[in-house]
Amino acid sequence: MRALPLFLLLAALPLAADEPVPAKPTPKPAPKAQAHAAPAPADTPDSPSAALAELASGNGRFVAGKRVRTLDTGRDAAMRAALAKGQAPFAVILTCSDSRVPDSLIFDQEAGRLFTIREAGNTPDLQGIASVEYAAEHLGSKVIVVMGHTSCGAVKAVREANGKPLPFNLWALQAGMAGLLESTPQDPNEDAKAHTARLEEVNARRQAQVLLDRSSLLRNLTAAEKVWIVPALYHLASGKVQFFKPLGAAAPAPAHH
Numbered sequence: 001m002r003a004l005p006l007f008l009l010l011a012a013l014p015l016a017a018d019e020p021v022p023a024k025p026t027p028k029p030a031p032k033a034q035a036h037a038a039p040a041p042a043d044t045p046d047s048p049s050a051a052l053a054e055l056a057s058g059n060g061r062f063v064a065g066k067r068v069r070t071l072d073t074g075r076d077a078a079m080r081a082a083l084a085k086g087q088a089p090f091a092v093i094l095t096c097s098d099s100r101v102p103d104s105l106i107f108d109q110e111a112g113r114l115f116t117i118r119e120a121g122n123t124p125d126l127q128g129i130a131s132v133e134y135a136a137e138h139l140g141s142k143v144i145v146v147m148g149h150t151s152c153g154a155v156k157a158v159r160e161a162n163g164k165p166l167p168f169n170l171w172a173l174q175a176g177m178a179g180l181l182e183s184t185p186q187d188p189n190e191d192a193k194a195h196t197a198r199l200e201e202v203n204a205r206r207q208a209q210v211l212l213d214r215s216s217l218l219r220n221l222t223a224a225e226k227v228w229i230v231p232a233l234y235h236l237a238s239g240k241v242q243f244f245k246p247l248g249a250a251a252p253a254p255a256h257h
């Protein structure tokens, strides 16, 4: 019997599983990783709402051309010395690899403040999800922003392929966005550009939900309101980050747009 193509095998993986696929070895006690987290500096947001507010105000500075935290190069040596002892990033940013989406500048946050995962199309693979779990569980991050962006080449490529497998390893983008096109068909009244724009927002929302679906840890942390998972969309031309309602929480959407 011939083996199934890898694409089919991966596509068939159950979305809800957050257990390793191979047979589980004998369980060992969970390692304590507290030593990785540094004592948080005094100006570190200590709640999901404060963390989101800090991101929103940093983005406001970026939009206004008034960045502060990422301009103070005189502090670099002191910053490195402090960070050599450990990290306490208050936010996780899961976003696209697109070179036009530099999250540190967009949120005006220097090293040590953001724990970033960047993959084309902001579609987290298993290591991406593990990275988010690590930051939330061991580094004390309070908010996880899943940020798509306008003019996303990955979303555009998946849309235009329309189900036909992309070449090389690019098909993995389609696997990561499985169900996106079916969930959001093109409206008869919208052109390709408008449809792509809608897909970019829907993809960010769906990938945020993927984190919840595939991680029992993140489900527990959001249910306890210790962490918020916030879908967002970065607008390339204006520099504005549009935040949507946090998942798994009763929190209202922030006023900042």
Ligand SMILES: [Zn+2]
Pocket: 096, 097, 098, 120, 121, 122, 149, 151, 152, 153, 154, 155
């Ligand atoms: Zn992109």
